[in-house]
Amino acid sequence: MLNWLRLSGRYLFEHLEAVFNVSFGDRYNPFYYLGSLAFFFFWIVAVSGLYLYAFFETSMLGAYSSIEYLTVDQWYLGGVFRSLHRYASDAMVITMGLHMLRELVMDRYRGVRWFSWFTGIPLIWLVYASGIGGYWLVWDQMAQYIAVMTSEWLDWLPIINEPMARNFINQASLSDRFFSLLAFLHIGIPLMLLLVMWIHIQRLSNPRTNPPRVLMVGSILAMLVLSLIKPAVSQAPANLDLSVSTIDIDWFYLFVYPLMEKTSAGTLWILASAISLFLALLPWMPPLLRKPAVVVNLDNCNGCERCYEDCPYSAITMEPRSDGLDFEKQAMVQDSMCISCGLCVGACPTATPFRRKTDLIPGIELPDHPLKALREAIIEQTATLEGDQRVLLMGCDYGVNLDKVALPGVVAIKLPCVAALPPSFLDFVISRKHADGVLLTGCHAGDCHERFGIEWLEQRLAGKRDPMLRKRVPRERIVTFWAGEEGGRKLLAEVSRFQQDLAVLGPYTPPQSDVRRRASGTEESA
Amino acid sequence: MIQLLRYTSQLLLYGAFIVTIGYASTAPTHTHIGDNKAVIKLTLKHAGQRLEACRQLSEEEQARLAPNMRVKEVCPRERSPVKLELLIDGELMYSATLTPGGLSRDGNSNTYQRFVVPAGKHALLARLNDDVHVKGFNYEKEQDITLSPLQIFVIDFRTDSDGFIFN
Ligand code: HEM
Ligand code: SF4
Ligand code: SF4
Secondary structure, eight states, rough: HHHHHHHHHHHHHHHHHHHHHHHHHHTTGGGGGHHHHHHHHHHHHHHHHHHHHHHOOSSSSHHEEEEEHHIIIIIIIIHHHHHHHHHHHHHHHHHHHHHHHHHHTTTTTGGGGGHHOOOOOOHHHHHHHHHHHHHHHBBBBHHHHHHHHHHHHHSTTOOOSSGGGGGSSSSSGGHHHHHHHHHHHHHHHHHHHHHHHHHHHTSSSSOOOSOHHHHHHHHHHHHHHHHHHHHHOOOOBBBTTBOOOOOEEEEHHHHHHEEEEEEEEHHHHHHHHHHHHHHHGGGGSSSSOOOOEEEEGGGGGOOHHHHHHHHHOOOEEEEEEEEEOSSSSEEEGGGOOOOOOOOHHHHOOOOOTTTSSSSSSSSSTTTSSOOOHHHHHHHHTTTTSSSOOEEEEETTTTSOGGOOOOOOTEEEEEEGGGGSSSSHHHHHHTTTTEEEEEEEEESSSTTTTTTSSSHHHHHHTTTTTSOOOOOOOOGGEEEEEETTOOOOOHHHHHHHHHHHHHHHSSOOOHHHHHHHHHHHTOOOOO | HHHHHHHHHHHHHHHHHHHHHHHTTTTTTEEETTTTEEEEEEEEEEEEBBSSOOEOHHHHHHSSSSSOOSEEEEEEOOOOOOOEEETTTTEEEEEEEEOOOOOOOOOOEEEEEEEEEEEEEEEEEEEEEOOSSSOOOOOOEEEEEETTTBBBEEEEEEGGEEEEEEE
């Protein structure tokens, strides 16, 4: 059931995102940066909030009029900041909601990834507490509605004996002190939110807290335009002697109150708690995801730190050498943080298929994807190919389903992530003429399931990141194609285009220097 | 040309984003209560009578207490629950026995209730018993009121002003 829901959700997202891919390109698709965008909107809210706070008066009479002053008399600055403050808060709800759904349907919440998911749940509560608190400060009719509903909601809890709602019975029952408390909370809760946002990304290396610049510029412009064409305004001032009747409410934040009116305070509590609890426990609901973590083979680890730098989940630490070998450090894997993506395997310089004298055991390896087996699979499978347009297609579980690709002159091999492939393997395939070209495919360019697989791989191929693809490998024989799961048809077209290119290139001839070296019997190394 | 199409489509998508926000941040309107309605709030923060009166200790009982804690009189602190009823136009709208707060039940009995009624004339009857030793109600107030639309009418209770306060 859960699986079915996840797959249908994924289907919906993929199709929606396809539209954005056409428009924004697959490196700047906002759907790939929803968490980062939520962060960005938070900063807009924080900065605009500081300005508003400078003018806000924490008293029963001052609250409303000080905000009116900003909105009306200072519309060009205070008013714009007020609108930005409101609309960026709404945008935060949207991006946060989509971000959560997306992590869920794209299956990035289970297993070792539980941490970000789990810490996301309090973020929802804190975002809502911050936003609702903000609307309360305005002390207009919407705030009055919030005051009555929130206090009735809190009063349902059997914790406080004296009903909080008594504070809002009539004008006389309200005090200025209450506004100081509200203002204090409206700073305290967002600060707590920021703290939890920071905790939320602690297990990720290089968390993307900033969206790409084009998206930042686009978002802030969009917010500005909205602020100018529809400035945020207050409703009539609150008056506790008269009930609120019909009001314009912000449905992003306040939908909970009409829901409570339709049901009851108790129902809302039960619903909110049950949903939170359900979400919090999701990572541990079957089907469980537990792949074996990578293992370090100290005999082959030289402590170069490449795996440590490339791990997207900070699962590797560099420790002092423990085995007496003449290296300063050694890699250590924290199993509970490793998502088994294999990016570290692709980074390890000792993972080279050219070794003949020693067995192929790299410094770091996935137990269920040994490189030795990969080397054999490459040799075996490519042996069935003929002609001079032989293509080795390599991909992962999150891109086009390679099992379904059946083309003449093409064999496909699946990896946990294409970046789990050490570049020396590409060298091996081409220079040993196992195939005429290699096509690497996987997720969408801006949306690697293992966070940095595509980025690291491209940098390794371009000679910008260790371990680099050796220069002797003609780059035109290695093609990358990022199309995501539904890019099957495009991939087929790309393969046949690639095969035509290969036909033009003709068979691979090693550079002269290489031929000489081999002739003189030098041992190969990657 | 393709570039132009891309920018236009981005503009449209940003547009859809801000239209969604601009719209749902103020609309559709929500009606909390209709404007031909009024509200009656019944609220109370009142400590019931002590369950047991203060009692002189006998010499014997005093002797049993530690010398530094010796007293002549003890006052059990537990208070009576408060029974509260509200009838609007003869119909019983609220009836509850409110237990006193505090671990030893020596605090206030509290309540807060909100009733939405049509604006116009209503007959109110509120009654309360704050002493389990008394039968029936020891406070009662009855009044006919006319509520204007959206008016909030508060029924509170204070012993220092003779019980129920209607306003
Ligand atoms: C204030 C709201 C939130 C903000 C600002 C936020 C921000 C972020 C950021 C910046 C990342 C890192 C993205 C990357 O570098 O790849 C992230 C990851 C993540 N977030 Fe959130 N998030 C929020 C709410 C939530 C919620 C409510 C959930 C779900 C309950 C959630 C679940 C996740 C998960 C599972 C990841 C990890 C993805 C992975 O391991 O690849 N987040 N978030
Ligand atoms: S497989 Fe390697 S890179 Fe991936 S999470 Fe585990 S240790 Fe990090
Ligand atoms: S990349 Fe390989 S050699 Fe380098 S530290 Fe990691 S395991 Fe050791």
